[in-house]
Amino acid sequence: MKIAETFSDLSKHRLALSGEAALIPTMGALHEGHLALIRLAKSHAKHTIVSIFVNPTQFGPNEDFESYPRSRTKDLMQLEKVGVDIVFFPTTQEVYPNGIHEATRIYVPTIGHLYCGKSRPTFFEGVCSIVLRLFLITKPTHAVFGEKDFQQVTIIKKMITDLYLNIKIIQAPIVREDDGLAMSSRNQYLSEAERQLATEIYKALIKLQKTPQNSNIAAAIQKEVCELERNGIRVDYLSLVEEGSLRKITKPTPNSRVLFAGYIGKTRLIDNMPLTQTD
Numbered sequence: 001m002k003i004a005e006t007f008s009d010l011s012k013h014r015l016a017l018s019g020e021a022a023l024i025p026t027m028g029a030l031h032e033g034h035l036a037l038i039r040l041a042k043s044h045a046k047h048t049i050v051s052i053f054v055n056p057t058q059f060g061p062n063e064d065f066e067s068y069p070r071s072r073t074k075d076l077m078q079l080e081k082v083g084v085d086i087v088f089f090p091t092t093q094e095v096y097p098n099g100i101h102e103a104t105r106i107y108v109p110t111i112g113h114l115y116c117g118k119s120r121p122t123f124f125e126g127v128c129s130i131v132l133r134l135f136l137i138t139k140p141t142h143a144v145f146g147e148k149d150f151q152q153v154t155i156i157k158k159m160i161t162d163l164y165l166n167i168k169i170i171q172a173p174i175v176r177e178d179d180g181l182a183m184s185s186r187n188q189y190l191s192e193a194e195r196q197l198a199t200e201i202y203k204a205l206i207k208l209q210k211t212p213q214n215s216n217i218a219a220a221i222q223k224e225v226c227e228l229e230r231n232g233i234r235v236d237y238l239s240l241v242e243e244g245s246l247r248k249i250t251k252p253t254p255n256s257r258v259l260f261a262g263y264i265g266k267t268r269l270i271d272n273m274p275l276t277q278t279d
Contacts, residue, residue, distance in 0.1 A: 019046040023140035028052040029069035033175035033183035051088040058126025205273040236261040
């Protein structure tokens with residue numbers, strides 16, 4: 001496994017790889033969800049490249065950039081075990097040599113300003129800006145993104161289409177804990193009581209997924225919002241959307257999905273689930 005800390009070294013290591021290569025961009029603090037992405041990548045491409053970079057441009061004021069979990073040694077040990085070819089571990093200075101405020105940025109209009117983009121106005125601009133840089137330097141044939149960040153993967157797919165990038169995006173299913181909570185590096189922020197409370201998110205999504213076809217889905221969503229907030233979860237949004245466009249819809253379709261974001265204490269969690277209503 002090669003470790004690169006500069007774009008120059010990354011480029012050299014990439015040139016030494018022949019055949020298809022899949023990129024898995026991460027912010028580190030790796031868990032089983034990340035490892036599942038890597039295993040999926042290995043089933044699609046001969047080589048795997050993992051980037052680990054806590055990107056400051058996707059954090060807003062008063063968010064958790066400084067406190068975001070970082071565990072370089074543990075991350076490298078895990079990546080060695082799963083057989084990654086290259087790990088890219090750059091510094092902020094390497095990625096943004098002229099400072100983050102002078103760096104060229106990329107954004108995707110409309111869908112980049114919905115849901116998480118509305119609550120975190122610079123988030124997807126920061127995501128697209130770093131992911132495009134990684135695409136250009138690693139020249140992957142494939143890239144793997146988890147469906148937990150469903151809006152993110154949808155936006156990345158649109159960016160690839162709009163910029164004519166020849167990269168195949170692979171969507172990886174959400175990896176969950178035994179009690180249903182979607183795996184996330186931010187889960188470690190939760191106290192024991194908050195961690196137990198977090199399972200209510202999954203329970204609410206399951207209820208909505210099983211909503212009878214002739215039921216009022218808007219009323220069902222509002223009921224779950226009220227229940228979550230009554231339990232102490234501050235809901236940012238709980239919305240039924242069309243998967244491709246992310247536009248909010250009022251009736252389920254074969255390609256509809258419920259998106260959630262909210263806070264338990266100071267910790268922001270996201271989740272989603274396809275809506276497959278029953279008769």
